[in-house]
Amino acid sequence: MFFERVAIRFLLLQVLIFAVLPVSAESEPEGEKPRIWTSVDGRKLTGTLEEKGEDWVKIKIRGKVYNLKLEKLSKKDQDYLKTHKIRKPLEIRTELKSYKDNDLKRTVMTLDVEFANMEENSELYLLLVWISKKKSELTSGSVSIKEKLECFYDRDGVYSHEAGFYDDKNGDDFRGWAIRVMDTKGTVIAERASASSYLRYLETVVTRSAPVPPEEEK
Numbered sequence: 001m002f003f004e005r006v007a008i009r010f011l012l013l014q015v016l017i018f019a020v021l022p023v024s025a026e027s028e029p030e031g032e033k034p035r036i037w038t039s040v041d042g043r044k045l046t047g048t049l050e051e052k053g054e055d056w057v058k059i060k061i062r063g064k065v066y067n068l069k070l071e072k073l074s075k076k077d078q079d080y081l082k083t084h085k086i087r088k089p090l091e092i093r094t095e096l097k098s099y100k101d102n103d104l105k106r107t108v109m110t111l112d113v114e115f116a117n118m119e120e121n122s123e124l125y126l127l128l129v130w131i132s133k134k135k136s137e138l139t140s141g142s143v144s145i146k147e148k149l150e151c152f153y154d155r156d157g158v159y160s161h162e163a164g165f166y167d168d169k170n171g172d173d174f175r176g177w178a179i180r181v182m183d184t185k186g187t188v189i190a191e192r193a194s195a196s197s198y199l200r201y202l203e204t205v206v207t208r209s210a211p212v213p214p215e216e217e218k
Contacts, residue, residue: 031089040116049071052081058206091116092190106166111177114158124156124189125211127180129201130163131194132172143175145201150209178202186213 006170034048037059047061055070093114101108113126130147149161163176178193180202193199 032087037077039072040074042074049081049084049086050100052084052086057081081140087119088117090118092192094179094192096177096194101164104164104166105168106164106171107174108162108164109174111161111179112158113161113179115153116156118154118156118212121182123152125182125184125209126151126153127182127202127205127207127210128161129198129205130174131163131176131178131198131201133170133172133175135169140185143202145205146172148205148207155156182211184211186211 002085032049034046036044036046038044040125047059047066050058050060050065052058056067057070057073058065058067060066070081073081091114093116095112095114096114097110099104099108099110109130109149111128113128115124118124126149128149128151130146130148131143133143146165147163151159151161153159163174165172176194176198178198178201179191180188181190191199191202
């Protein structure tokens with residue numbers, strides 16, 4: 001029986017395996033939560049729903065994905081699967097591009113930020129800071145924030161954000177970027193930058209539209 005084999009494997013893995021979790025500046029992406037599944041003969045195991053079809057389901061148990069026929073599960077689980085919509089973790093991807101604007105004698109940097117698997121009726125706040133250094137101060141000046149951008153997005157997509165860096169002696173030299181993504185409750189979901197040292201600029205920039213956690217509003 002499937003559930004009996006998996007139960008034995010689970011007990012063996014408990015003895016042989018321990019997990020080392022990586023340290024991350026990002027919050028844990030929210031996806032499907034583990035739940036207890038019951039077979040038609042009453043056996044129970046905890047696993048996470050991966051995919052489902054008309055008469056089949058894929059469940060991840062202790063890191064391994066099992067493909068099951070729905071008829072192997074209890075009626076309660078089958079009814080749950082009929083109406084349940086699989087929740088996938090939010091994905092955030094970034095890509096930096098550039099091109100030369102010869103007419104205005106500047107270099108245009110474009111940061112594409114892609115959101116995938118956003119929840120329905122939800123909204124994300126994006127803070128982007130461009131970091132530069134004045135060309136006239138390249139030997140002695142300091143790196144600083146050139147400009148900031150605050151946006152709200154309510155659906156999956158690739159969103160482009162541009163900044164121009166002028167080539168003349170009074171222009172500025174591109175150094176990098178940093179972003180912060182928050183939900184509308186003020187929870188930081190992700191912070192990323194072209195270099196880890198640039199994350200500190202997210203703490204110093206003054207924002208106007210950033211969501212504020214309820215405890216800070218008080």
